Amino acid sequence: xxxxxxSLLFPLYLxxxxxxxxxxxxxxxxxxxxxxxxxxSTLVKTADDGTFIIEHDIPSNTILYxxxxxxxxxxxxxxxxxKLTIMLSKLHVNINEVEVxxxxxxxxxxxxxxxxxxxxxxxxxxxxxxxxxxSNLSGVxxxxxxxxxxxxxxxxxxxxxxxxxxxxxxxxxxxxxxxHGIGFTDLGIGKVEMVKGPSSIIFGxxxxxxxxxxxxxxxxxxxxxxxxLITQFESASMLFNNQxxxxxxxxxxxxxxxxxxxxxADYILPDATYLFNSRYSNFGLKTAIGYSAKNWxxxxxxxxxxxxxxxxxxxxxxxxxxNQLTSNSQKRNPTRPTQFNTLHVLNVDxxxxxxxxxxxxxxxxxxxxxxxxxxxxxxxxxxYLNTTQLNLIYSRAITQSLSWKxxxxxxxxxxxxxxxxxxxxxxxxxxxxxxYSLLEYVSPNQLSSxxxxxxxxxxxxxxxxxxSKDYNALSLSLGVAKQWENHHLRMSFSTxxxxxxxxxxxADGVHHATRRYEVGDPQLKTEKGNQLDLIYEWTSNHLxxxxxxxxxxxxxxxxxxxxxxxxxxxxxYHYEQLEQVTLKGIELNLHYHPHFVHQLxxxxxxxxxxxxxxxxxFLALMPPNKFQSNLKYIFDKPHLNxxxxxxxxxxxxxxxxxxxxxxPSDPYGLLHxxxxxxxxxxxxxxxxxxxxxxxxxxxxxxxxxxxxxDIPHLGRSYFVKLITNL
Amino acid sequence: xxxxxxxxxAGVLFSCSDSDDCHECHIAWQNAQNQEVEVEIGEFCDxxxxxxxxxxxxxxxxxxxxxxxxxxxxxxxTDIHCEEHDH
Numbered sequence: 001x002x003x004x005x006x007s008l009l010f011p012l013y014l015x016x017x018x019x020x021x022x023x024x025x026x027x028x029x030x031x032x033x034x035x036x037x038x039x040x041s042t043l044v045k046t047a048d049d050g051t052f053i054i055e056h057d058i059p060s061n062t063i064l065y066x067x068x069x070x071x072x073x074x075x076x077x078x079x080x081x082x083k084l085t086i087m088l089s090k091l092h093v094n095i096n097e098v099e100v101x102x103x104x105x106x107x108x109x110x111x112x113x114x115x116x117x118x119x120x121x122x123x124x125x126x127x128x129x130x131x132x133x134x135s136n137l138s139g140v141x142x143x144x145x146x147x148x149x150x151x152x153x154x155x156x157x158x159x160x161x162x163x164x165x166x167x168x169x170x171x172x173x174x175x176x177x178x179x180h181g182i183g184f185t186d187l188g189i190g191k192v193e194m195v196k197g198p199s200s201i202i203f204g205x206x207x208x209x210x211x212x213x214x215x216x217x218x219x220x221x222x223x224x225x226x227x228x229l230i231t232q233f234e235s236a237s238m239l240f241n242n243q244x245x246x247x248x249x250x251x252x253x254x255x256x257x258x259x260x261x262x263x264x265a266d267y268i269l270p271d272a273t274y275l276f277n278s279r280y281s282n283f284g285l286k287t288a289i290g291y292s293a294k295n296w297x298x299x300x301x302x303x304x305x306x307x308x309x310x311x312x313x314x315x316x317x318x319x320x321x322x323n324q325l326t327s328n329s330q331k332r333n334p335t336r337p338t339q340f341n342t343l344h345v346l347n348v349d350x351x352x353x354x355x356x357x358x359x360x361x362x363x364x365x366x367x368x369x370x371x372x373x374x375x376x377x378x379x380x381x382x383x384y385l386n387t388t389q390l391n392l393i394y395s396r397a398i399t400q401s402l403s404w405k406x407x408x409x410x411x412x413x414x415x416x417x418x419x420x421x422x423x424x425x426x427x428x429x430x431x432x433x434x435x436y437s438l439l440e441y442v443s444p445n446q447l448s449s450x451x452x453x454x455x456x457x458x459x460x461x462x463x464x465x466x467x468s469k470d471y472n473a474l475s476l477s478l479g480v481a482k483q484w485e486n487h488h489l490r491m492s493f494s495t496x497x498x499x500x501x502x503x504x505x506x507a508d509g510v511h512h513a514t515r516r517y518e519v520g521d522p523q524l525k526t527e528k529g530n531q532l533d534l535i536y537e538w539t540s541n542h543l544x545x546x547x548x549x550x551x552x553x554x555x556x557x558x559x560x561x562x563x564x565x566x567x568x569x570x571x572x573y574h575y576e577q578l579e580q581v582t583l584k585g586i587e588l589n590l591h592y593h594p595h596f597v598h599q600l601x602x603x604x605x606x607x608x609x610x611x612x613x614x615x616x617x618f619l620a621l622m623p624p625n626k627f628q629s630n631l632k633y634i635f636d637k638p639h640l641n642x643x644x645x646x647x648x649x650x651x652x653x654x655x656x657x658x659x660x661x662x663x664p665s666d667p668y669g670l671l672h673x674x675x676x677x678x679x680x681x682x683x684x685x686x687x688x689x690x691x692x693x694x695x696x697x698x699x700x701x702x703x704x705x706x707x708x709x710d711i712p713h714l715g716r717s718y719f720v721k722l723i724t725n726l
Numbered sequence: 727x728x729x730x731x732x733x734x735x736a737g738v739l740f741s742c743s744d745s746d747d748c749h750e751c752h753i754a755w756q757n758a759q760n761q762e763v764e765v766e767i768g769e770f771c772d773x774x775x776x777x778x779x780x781x782x783x784x785x786x787x788x789x790x791x792x793x794x795x796x797x798x799x800x801x802x803x804t805d806i807h808c809e810e811h812d813h
Binding site: 314316317318335336337374375376377378421569 | 749754760761762807809
């Protein structure tokens with residue numbers, strides 16, 4: 001009896017140990033390979049002799065993900081404490097890296113819907129900003145206001161049509177505003193997954209454009225303490241950013257803690273003037289605690305982000321000159337107008353394992369405060385958005401091939417205005433309840449399919465009881481995937497919806513940051529989308545490509561339309577609905593790896609999209625077609641501590657398929673290059689340096705909100721990134 | 727190396743703060759052509775700055791700015807601009 005009580009109270013004292021070995025196909029040990037225990041998010045490294053030890057209990061049927069650069073990643077399902085031997089074969093072409101999704105714990109090769117998983121380190125290259133890194137993916141772009149404010153655009157859609165999740169908690173940060181950025185940085189983030197289009201049924205309402213799922217870095221293996229320091233500098237905005245990370249694990253508890261501070265001054269334009277008030281700064285703090293017993297895994301994560309962002313191109317003149325918006329000196333200190341964005345995200349994630357089934361209970365809370373100042377002491381708007389979420393997911397393996405998942409998602413959101421000059425967003429409560437069920441079948445002959453259904457209810461009510469409305473909708477997602485020899489075909493059809501945001505329904509006031517008087521419409525209906533998505537992939541030893549056409553139709557598309565008038569001397573905009581719009585395009589990725597230069601990796605990607613209304617007019621703010629090429633030479637045997645050299649080129653075609661009130665954009669090409677050195681003595685560090693926009697090209701991105709002022713983006717800039725592992 | 731990195735980080739972390747609570751302010755008045763006319767009203771600091779931005783300013787007499795005459799009277803806080811205009 002006492003033993004039972006003891007084991008219930010202190011389950012981890014009854015631990016087991018699992019030994020393993022990772023080798024190549026010639027049975028030679030692979031040192032320093034990653035063995036990720038997916039359920040507990042713990043990373044174990046292999047020793048010089050290829051062996052590894054898992055010194056804590058892990059739930060049976062958990063997935064172990066084994067990877068090493070230059071080898072084909074592998075996953076195995078852990079079922080007992082026997083000694084594990086894992087063989088990795090050499091990887092030549094990496095068109096779609098085998099990753100385990102944090103969204104549904106499936107391998108990327110077994111996905112039936114379009115989920116792209118990337119380690120953040122794979123995306124970075126010359127990028128020093130999280131959103132800029134994401135825009136290296138095909139079909140993904142960024143919408144910017146200067147240098148600091150950036151939003152992700154997926155297949156032409158952004159804002160409330162793209163759902164952002166951080167470790168499973170949905171990020172709510174007044175994303176209706178085109179000048180309201182993502183709100184956090186890459187601090188402690190290990191992986192990003194992108195679902196393009198509305199097929200992500202488990203994320204529920206609103207994800208018509210897609211979903212972006214950020215996952216934190218894994219914990220280190222037990223009895224390890226690791227510290228790292230990342231320092232970045234970029235010359236065009238004199239940006240510096242410093243991050244410190246501390247990872248520590250015992251047999252029972254695991255913890256990761258990070259802190260960050262970054263600051264950028266006004267950025268230099270190609271004509272050597274500076275864009276006044278494009279400065280920004282950010283402070284971040286993040287901590288995660290993990291605990292795992294034999295059949296229970298608990299992760300508690302907290303993140304705090306504080307951002308100060310200057311709002312450039314501010315003028316009280318109707319048509320300011322470029323001279324009025326630029327400066328001859330580069331300043332960093334906060335001025336006005338300025339946006340302050342504070343975000344707290346708390347996430348408590350419980351995962352219970354019962355033989356062939358498991359239950360995930362996730363409780364999340366996010367508090368966002370958005371303040372916009374034009375005066376020094378009195379905010380124009382000051383609003384708190386408090387969102388509490390509860391998600392339950394029950395998964396069960398019915399047979400070896402058939403699995404079933406059922407889940408609920410509920411959230412309660414309170415929007416609360418503080419004392420300010422304007423109340424642009426009303427005080428409102430939003431309640432969401434969703435229920436979904438998902439059936440997956442994976443046949444032995446590499447055919448997999450998925451059927452998912454979802455029902456949602458959203459209630460929006462103003463606190464003063466002047467408005468209250470319920471919205472109900474049903475969604476469906478159907479996917480089929482087939483693999484044979486070197487071919488992989490994946491096809492999905494999804495229907496989804498997006499309920500109007502209370503801002504779109506009830507806005508009435510001046511949005512100072514965008515210099516618009518915005519008026520909502522309480523009669524707006526729910527947007528409904530249907531998407532057909534097809535991916536064909538082919539890989540050989542040295543060449544691989546995939547081609548991904550898609551077609552999406554959205555009815556009752558909500559749009560902010562300019563009116564030919566002004567209120568309070570500010571241009572008037574109304575929220576309206578278009579009967580139907582279509583988005584169609586194609587994405588293509590190609591990876592070439594010449595046999596005679598094995599260290600050279602060549603990647604190309606093409607993103608083509610077009611958005612049209614039912615009347616045949618083009619949709620506003622559609623990204624121009626993009627052609628990207630990356631060349632990377634990885635030194636197998638380090639010479640002079642050289643690790644790799646890379647060259648990146650992006651060409652944006654002219655965008656002349658524009659809406660009635662929109663101006664076209666010129667084509668432009670950007671060239672970046674960099675070099676990385678690695679040093680491994682007592683302290684291990686690597687340093688990357690390079691040049692962005694080598695040709696000092698003056699260009700105005702089509703999706704820049706400063707396009708109407710003809711303000712170019714950053715000119716040539718030099719960057720350095722130093723990573724020190726202590 | 728460890729100590730040096732930490733010292734560098736701490737130095738950078740705390741090197742960029744600034745405290746300047748005084749600002750030049752002006753009344754922003756719209757003329758008949760809808761153009762903004764500025765009447766300088768001096769420098770305001772701390773609580774005086776909060777007060778003028780929250781409660782506004784009383785212009786004692788008409789002011790001639792170029793071809794415009796800005797009338798005397800009470801101007802609300804929203805008409806008082808203290809942000810940096812000279813870059």
